[in-house]
Amino acid sequence: MADFISIKEAMSKESGEVAIRGWVYRERGSNKFKFLVIRDSSNIIQCVVKKENLANSPDNTAEQLWDKVSKLQIEASVEIVGDIKKDERAPTGYEIQVKDIKIIGISDTFPINKDQSTEFLLDKRHLWLRSRHLTAVMKVRSTVFGALNKFYRSKGFFEFSPPVFTPNACEGGATLFEVKYFEEKCYLTQSWQLYAEAAIFALEKIYFTGPCFRAERSKTSRHLAEFWMAETECAWYDLPKISELAKELVAFIIEEVVKNNEDDLKLLGQDIEKLKKITLPFPTITYTEALKILKEKSNMDVEWGKDLRTIEEDELMKHFDKPIVVTHYPKEIMAFYKPADPKDPKTTLCFDMLAPEGYGEIIGGSQRETDLEALKKGLEKEGEKLDNYEWYLDLRRYGNVPHAGFGMGVERVVAWLCKLDNIKDAIPFPRTMLRKTP
Amino acid sequence: MADFISIKEAMSKESGEVAIRGWVYRERGSNKFKFLVIRDSSNIIQCVVKKENLANSPDNTAEQLWDKVSKLQIEASVEIVGDIKKDERAPTGYEIQVKDIKIIGISDTFPINKDQSTEFLLDKRHLWLRSRHLTAVMKVRSTVFGALNKFYRSKGFFEFSPPVFTPNACEGGATLFEVKYFEEKCYLTQSWQLYAEAAIFALEKIYFTGPCFRAERSKTSRHLAEFWMAETECAWYDLPKISELAKELVAFIIEEVVKNNEDDLKLLGQDIEKLKKITLPFPTITYTEALKILKEKSNMDVEWGKDLRTIEEDELMKHFDKPIVVTHYPKEIMAFYKPADPKDPKTTLCFDMLAPEGYGEIIGGSQRETDLEALKKGLEKEGEKLDNYEWYLDLRRYGNVPHAGFGMGVERVVAWLCKLDNIKDAIPFPRTMLRKTP
Numbered sequence: 001m002a003d004f005i006s007i008k009e010a011m012s013k014e015s016g017e018v019a020i021r022g023w024v025y026r027e028r029g030s031n032k033f034k035f036l037v038i039r040d041s042s043n044i045i046q047c048v049v050k051k052e053n054l055a056n057s058p059d060n061t062a063e064q065l066w067d068k069v070s071k072l073q074i075e076a077s078v079e080i081v082g083d084i085k086k087d088e089r090a091p092t093g094y095e096i097q098v099k100d101i102k103i104i105g106i107s108d109t110f111p112i113n114k115d116q117s118t119e120f121l122l123d124k125r126h127l128w129l130r131s132r133h134l135t136a137v138m139k140v141r142s143t144v145f146g147a148l149n150k151f152y153r154s155k156g157f158f159e160f161s162p163p164v165f166t167p168n169a170c171e172g173g174a175t176l177f178e179v180k181y182f183e184e185k186c187y188l189t190q191s192w193q194l195y196a197e198a199a200i201f202a203l204e205k206i207y208f209t210g211p212c213f214r215a216e217r218s219k220t221s222r223h224l225a226e227f228w229m230a231e232t233e234c235a236w237y238d239l240p241k242i243s244e245l246a247k248e249l250v251a252f253i254i255e256e257v258v259k260n261n262e263d264d265l266k267l268l269g270q271d272i273e274k275l276k277k278i279t280l281p282f283p284t285i286t287y288t289e290a291l292k293i294l295k296e297k298s299n300m301d302v303e304w305g306k307d308l309r310t311i312e313e314d315e316l317m318k319h320f321d322k323p324i325v326v327t328h329y330p331k332e333i334m335a336f337y338k339p340a341d342p343k344d345p346k347t348t349l350c351f352d353m354l355a356p357e358g359y360g361e362i363i364g365g366s367q368r369e370t371d372l373e374a375l376k377k378g379l380e381k382e383g384e385k386l387d388n389y390e391w392y393l394d395l396r397r398y399g400n401v402p403h404a405g406f407g408m409g410v411e412r413v414v415a416w417l418c419k420l421d422n423i424k425d426a427i428p429f430p431r432t433m434l435r436k437t438p
Numbered sequence: 439m440a441d442f443i444s445i446k447e448a449m450s451k452e453s454g455e456v457a458i459r460g461w462v463y464r465e466r467g468s469n470k471f472k473f474l475v476i477r478d479s480s481n482i483i484q485c486v487v488k489k490e491n492l493a494n495s496p497d498n499t500a501e502q503l504w505d506k507v508s509k510l511q512i513e514a515s516v517e518i519v520g521d522i523k524k525d526e527r528a529p530t531g532y533e534i535q536v537k538d539i540k541i542i543g544i545s546d547t548f549p550i551n552k553d554q555s556t557e558f559l560l561d562k563r564h565l566w567l568r569s570r571h572l573t574a575v576m577k578v579r580s581t582v583f584g585a586l587n588k589f590y591r592s593k594g595f596f597e598f599s600p601p602v603f604t605p606n607a608c609e610g611g612a613t614l615f616e617v618k619y620f621e622e623k624c625y626l627t628q629s630w631q632l633y634a635e636a637a638i639f640a641l642e643k644i645y646f647t648g649p650c651f652r653a654e655r656s657k658t659s660r661h662l663a664e665f666w667m668a669e670t671e672c673a674w675y676d677l678p679k680i681s682e683l684a685k686e687l688v689a690f691i692i693e694e695v696v697k698n699n700e701d702d703l704k705l706l707g708q709d710i711e712k713l714k715k716i717t718l719p720f721p722t723i724t725y726t727e728a729l730k731i732l733k734e735k736s737n738m739d740v741e742w743g744k745d746l747r748t749i750e751e752d753e754l755m756k757h758f759d760k761p762i763v764v765t766h767y768p769k770e771i772m773a774f775y776k777p778a779d780p781k782d783p784k785t786t787l788c789f790d791m792l793a794p795e796g797y798g799e800i801i802g803g804s805q806r807e808t809d810l811e812a813l814k815k816g817l818e819k820e821g822e823k824l825d826n827y828e829w830y831l832d833l834r835r836y837g838n839v840p841h842a843g844f845g846m847g848v849e850r851v852v853a854w855l856c857k858l859d860n861i862k863d864a865i866p867f868p869r870t871m872l873r874k875t876p
Contacts, residue, residue, distance in 0.1 A: 041642040077837040105838030126636040126829045135640040142596040158580040163867040198564040202573040204479040391564045391876035399515040400543030429601040438829035
């Protein structure tokens with residue numbers, strides 16, 4: 001057969017003969033003709049097969065081929081040659097008059113149709129991935145990954161690969177996954193930060209995107225047991241510089257998604273004009289200011305010293321239409337590696353970035369504690385054994401430098417940009433407390 | 439202090455005042471002056487501190503500062519302002535006459551010096567990463583990751599994220615890591631291929647790079663328990679097309695490394711001119727031809743049907759100075775998803791790419807079996823329960839298409855390009871049967 005092009009390319013030709021291939025997305029017809037809407041990874045297009053146009057071929061008589069075509073079910077795969085033309089009645093404005101069709105793979109009756117339960121769709125995730133909805137999400141996700149690489153590399157960062165197997169707990173052991181490691185045991189990383197801190201003494205500015213694991217006993221729409229984090233760690237950075245980097249990154253990701261995924265965003269019901277308006281600068285407020293806004297604008301009381309819960313983050317973000325950076329959370333509730341602000345030691349030099357519209361925290365970061373004794377005290381307070389952290393403490397013993405970093409939850413950003421109801425749809429094969437299949 | 443630039447940038451200025459920062463790489467001196475070789479992520483440079491040039495500052499008198507400078511140990515971190523000039527006697531051809539120096543972090547006596555055992559260096563990996571050797575390797579590694587992204591994106595591939603937690607074994611269960619997954623158990627992926635195959639029905643051409651896990655009870659220099667694979671899967675590809683893609687990828691990676699890492703390769707003792715000669719086309723031979731070469735040129739007998747072992751791969755590669763593709767391995771020894779060649783059913787439509795100079799298999803790939811019954815038979819033969827693979831078999835039931843893919847072992851490629859003795863040095867924190875720390 002001819003040289004195949006994507007449906008999108010075919011549509012850009014507007015007329016003439018084209019060869020496409022893909023899967024039957026919809027089908028209807030009579031005993032004289034058949035409308036097949038074909039999908040590939042680029043788009044969908046209506047194709048009309050008329051019985052009288054089919055010719056005998058070495059494989060089939062025209063009659064045999066028509067018989068096969070008329071039995072085609074949704075998701076069957078086909079190769080098609082025909083003439084393309086504009087047709088306003090067709091779902092995407094074009095139609096192909098089929099001259100030749102080859103059936104590559106027939107399809108059993110596709111198990112997914114309208115009105116199926118979320119659980120059923122998750123059971124059939126390997127097939128549901130083909131839906132236009134999920135395909136669009138996965139394309140946006142791919143753009144987000146690409147944007148991360150482009151952004152950091154344009155700034156001279158090196159891509160690094162911290163280990164997944166870790167002997168230590170980081171940020172508490174309760175949600176660690178335990179692995180049988182030959183005769184012993186170890187854990188799956190929840191955060192690559194400690195290892196990233198080791199790397200900056202060699203490479204200075206690093207980034208990396210990889211899977212993280214958290215045995216979260218939660219059934220909410222915001223948590224996954226396996227999720228992807230895009231982390232960065234930078235020697236010589238302080239809180240203002242690292243939070244500025246985070247803002248630039250998010251603005252750049254939005255720019256790339258708007259540029260590359262217009263069709264996908266439309267299909268997902270996302271308002272592109274709204275996204276286009278999310279440009280720098282993003283506001284920065286302190287935790288203390290956040291409490292004040294909650295009190296004054298939302299009549300919501302949060303006791304100073306308590307962490308912001310989802311309900312409070314969502315309420316706060318009702319007053320912003322861009323992501324915001326919240327700095328200086330209370331020292332008392334922060335992890336051991338977040339340093340006290342010398343100007344106000346009950347707060348730390350840390351920040352979260354919150355997305356608008358109830359998508360919550362998408363980035364968490366901080367300067368890192370450089371004082372050896374403060375680190376030891378912090379670890380002990382969290383009930384950690386110092387012995388497990390000797391290697392990490394070494395980083396403070398040999399040529400310490402100020403440094404900072406942050407981690408971005410990839411699925412949270414994808415969920416926000418794609419306007420998803422549930423974070424499970426931001427990753428191809430979600431893993432949660434209740435699901436580890438297919 | 440001034441605006442800091444990297445040592446590499448400073449050297450490109452050739453003269454005038456520069457401000458740099460980094461770590462003490464070497465030090466020597468008298469009671470009048472001190473030679474400090476400073477390193478940062480870009481290079482090293484010699485700096486001369488003379489007692490009489492130091493001035494009083496708010497933090498220190500000149501005398502106090504000199505006292506601190508003369509006590510500086512290796513790996514202490516400093517900020518330096520001074521005048522740069524060419525000096526052929528200096529280790530990298532330039533020297534900075536220090537006008538101001540600020541000590542950021544002192545260093546205890548650095549535990550690593552010459553002639554230490556491999557095991558000791560692995561114990562101190564968090565510090566040994568700072569060595570110029572490992573820093574150079576990690577920069578090459580970063581280029582390899584960047585090349586993967588650039589290559590696949592330039593060809594319209596989408597980046598995908600298959601799951602790490604998997605309920606099924608793939609390629610045998612003996613080397614799977616078992617995870618306590620809430621009340622149940624699951625495994626860490628050894629290969630993302632089956633999930634990648636599900637994705638091509640939506641995205642057609644995908645790639646992804648991520649960690650894989652294999653509980654290999656091996657102490658050789660070629661195996662890691664945690665390693666990074668760069669995988670791809672493509673709808674509508676056959677063996678010639680997928681093996682051509684693999685060749686183009688490897689050629690492109692070499693091109694990028696040669697372009698971006700000349701200094702690093704030199705430092706690692708790699709012959710850049712030799713790498714530059716590794717251009718397309720790469721030879722393709724069949725397994726049967728490989729046996730013939732081993733017999734005729736190396737007088738080595740391998741019984742037809744046996745897999746090539748490391749010793750045989752290495753011997754074979756003595757006759758090639760470029761990577762080669764070996765196709766059509768015996769069906770009997772191949773995984774269930776590799777299809778028989780219809781023209782010669784005792785062989786499969788698969789390929790390996792072997793690197794020269796004893797670096798062995800860097801890529802393994804194949805067309806994928808599309809016949810449902812053949813897949814079932816293959817799985818049963820490997821002792822698998824079909825129930826565990828129902829979701830995978832669904833991919834053959836609904837609009838099957840020909841497809842193919844391959845996986846590249848990132849560390850093996852890095853080890854080859856950097857001329858490493860041991861694959862452990864191709865990853866920042868190696869994990870093996872005997873090591874899961876630091």
